[in-house]
Structures are given as structure tokens and as C-alpha cells.
Amino acid sequence: MDLDLALLNDKPAAITNSSSADEKFFHKAWECSNRLSLMFMQMNIANNIKSTIPQKESAREYLKFVEERFRSADKSLTGTLMAELTTMKFDGSHSMQNHIIEMTNIATRLQTLGMKVDDSFLVQFILNSLPPEYGPFQINYYTIKDK
Numbered sequence: 001m002d003l004d005l006a007l008l009n010d011k012p013a014a015i016t017n018s019s020s021a022d023e024k025f026f027h028k029a030w031e032c033s034n035r036l037s038l039m040f041m042q043m044n045i046a047n048n049i050k051s052t053i054p055q056k057e058s059a060r061e062y063l064k065f066v067e068e069r070f071r072s073a074d075k076s077l078t079g080t081l082m083a084e085l086t087t088m089k090f091d092g093s094h095s096m097q098n099h100i101i102e103m104t105n106i107a108t109r110l111q112t113l114g115m116k117v118d119d120s121f122l123v124q125f126i127l128n129s130l131p132p133e134y135g136p137f138q139i140n141y142y143t144i145k146d147k
Helices: 021-043 059-087 096-112 119-128 132-146
Strands: none
Touching: 021 059, 059 096, 096 119, 119 132
């Protein structure tokens, strides 16, 4: 059985007495696929979010509603991540490596949301996040960069 049948195809016309065996089979397969797809989607969505999504007749409609609903959430998340990346400061509570990995992960998450953070900007954000005692390191980086 194709579980994605209901997501890839529109709901078939209602079965009538004149429907062919193929049409009856497709209708039954689509109904089963639709029911299972809806169940799987609803099982994997958090309860606090699920309660805000209205019941839909088809898995395709349900998925489309969820996509439209969370498109605005992506924009909000992008702004939050940008603010976090630009204001992050290294405080020494964890290693320098973890700090750089954390900033790189934020840049990667921004990229998956459609906002490309250029490597040179990321390096600049990282350097700007360092406290004054890393001044010699920054000077060394700029000296090497200019050569």
C-alpha cells in the first residue's frame, strides 16, 4: 500500500454503481492512505500544537494548513536566531570550541530557514563575541587575513 497516495492525489470521485473495479480499488486505497496519513501526522505533532489545528477531511488539506500556519513561525525564529547570533558573547563558562560550534550551529539553522550567513560574516561574529583579552588573537587574524 502507498501511504503517500492521499498526499499525492486529490480525493477520488464518489463510488457509484457504474464505477469500474479499478476506480473502486483506487478509492478504497486512497481512503486507507488518507486515514493512516492523518493518524501518523497527528501522532507526531505535539499536543499543545495539535489542539490549535482544526480537523481536516484529507491528509493533504491538513498538511497544507500546518505548512501555512508555521510559515510565520519560521520568520519569527529567523529573527530570534539572528539576534542570538549577533549578541552572543564568550563568557568562559564552556570551552572556546563549544562556543564556536554553538555559533556555527545557529548559522546552519538560519541557512535551513533560508537566510545564508556568509563564512566571513560568521568569523566576524565569532571574533566580535570574544572578550578584550582575546585582542592579540583578533589582531593576528586580521594580519593573516590581509596578507
